Amino acid sequence: MVERAEPGGIPVVPGGGKRRRGWVVAGVAVVLGGVLGFHRLVPNWPGRVGSLLESFLPWSGVLVVVLLVVALVRRSALALVALLLPVGVWVDTFGGLLLPGEESGGRELVVVQHNVSDENRDPAGTARALSEAGADLVALEELVDPQVAAYEKALAADYPHHVVRGTVGLWSRHPLSGEQVVDNRPPSVEEGWSRGVRAVVHSPHGDVAAYVAHLPSVRVGVGGLASSRRDESAALLGRAIAAESVEPLILLGDLNGVVEDRGLRPLTSQLDVAESGFAFSFPAASPLARIDQVMARSATVGRISTLPATGSDHLPVVARVTLR
Numbered sequence: 001m002v003e004r005a006e007p008g009g010i011p012v013v014p015g016g017g018k019r020r021r022g023w024v025v026a027g028v029a030v031v032l033g034g035v036l037g038f039h040r041l042v043p044n045w046p047g048r049v050g051s052l053l054e055s056f057l058p059w060s061g062v063l064v065v066v067l068l069v070v071a072l073v074r075r076s077a078l079a080l081v082a083l084l085l086p087v088g089v090w091v092d093t094f095g096g097l098l099l100p101g102e103e104s105g106g107r108e109l110v111v112v113q114h115n116v117s118d119e120n121r122d123p124a125g126t127a128r129a130l131s132e133a134g135a136d137l138v139a140l141e142e143l144v145d146p147q148v149a150a151y152e153k154a155l156a157a158d159y160p161h162h163v164v165r166g167t168v169g170l171w172s173r174h175p176l177s178g179e180q181v182v183d184n185r186p187p188s189v190e191e192g193w194s195r196g197v198r199a200v201v202h203s204p205h206g207d208v209a210a211y212v213a214h215l216p217s218v219r220v221g222v223g224g225l226a227s228s229r230r231d232e233s234a235a236l237l238g239r240a241i242a243a244e245s246v247e248p249l250i251l252l253g254d255l256n257g258v259v260e261d262r263g264l265r266p267l268t269s270q271l272d273v274a275e276s277g278f279a280f281s282f283p284a285a286s287p288l289a290r291i292d293q294v295m296a297r298s299a300t301v302g303r304i305s306t307l308p309a310t311g312s313d314h315l316p317v318v319a320r321v322t323l324r
Helices: 016-037 049-055 057-074 077-082 084-098 123-131 147-155 228-242 262-268
Strands: 004-006 010-012 108-115 137-141 161-165 168-172 176-181 196-203 206-214 219-221 224-226 249-254 292-297 299-306 317-323
Touching (some): 016 057, 016 077, 016 084, 049 224, 057 077, 057 084, 108 249, 123 147, 137 206, 137 249, 147 161, 161 176, 161 196, 168 196, 168 206, 206 228, 228 249, 292 299, 292 317
Antiparallel strands (some): 108 317, 137 168, 176 196, 196 206, 249 292, 299 317
8 A cells, every 4th residue: 555645744645534534434334323222222312312212213214224324425335235234124113114014804994184273264074084084983082062964964974973072083984872072181281181192992803992092282491392191191092992801902192292202102012013114194285204103902903194285294005904
């Protein structure tokens, strides 16, 4: 190797800068892979930083692509090898969501979940759009007067059975029974707050317990992620679901969290989540995360996807649930 000397007699090795840059990219790749693989170890204090990280974890794939481009431009073999770590972890964690999903064995219910927004100016149009999905069950949140009557009227023909409790409701093609409020109100929230309902769906494949819930909103600010009320509500909902005796069970709702978020562990620890599809649902104008969820027990949630935008700030999601 030929060295040249700068003024002062300091030797400079050609390509040394590129190698140093390769080390930087490799180091960032290893750190990213570690965070992806061990995100549960990231502390949630202060500011619930762990939950905040997990809320956008799928987007780490964008960082991997950026690092790959830099490594190729720098022609760094070291960086390319190091990138195998985050690529492998990302594919292991989220790669399955890119697959089309398996075909159902026949014991299947199609379900739609949608936060319709209490500011929706076209509830009848939203209801018609949801009906076109041909679902067996339609779960709605942020139902307020006088919009409730509009949804009831527009959905009546296709969904003759429904229950509304507080600001959440369930519409069904099949008979319902055992309708009751699910108390998921955090202690710090005032009385009268009602965002949970449960009913038994008498489907052609047998009885199914259906839960509809809307967990409290979270906020991102200078102090981090404000999600304590959401987490408390998830814990209460998790207790109710754990005590449910009817199987299978389907949970539909705006949970204000992604399935990777540790704040939803009271639910994700006992329910299966969608096997295929990212279905980012919020905000509707530029979706960044799926906070509208379909989960199940003694059933498999196949591919989940979004429907076209309605008058809401959320996109509807639709999923096929195969009963076991």
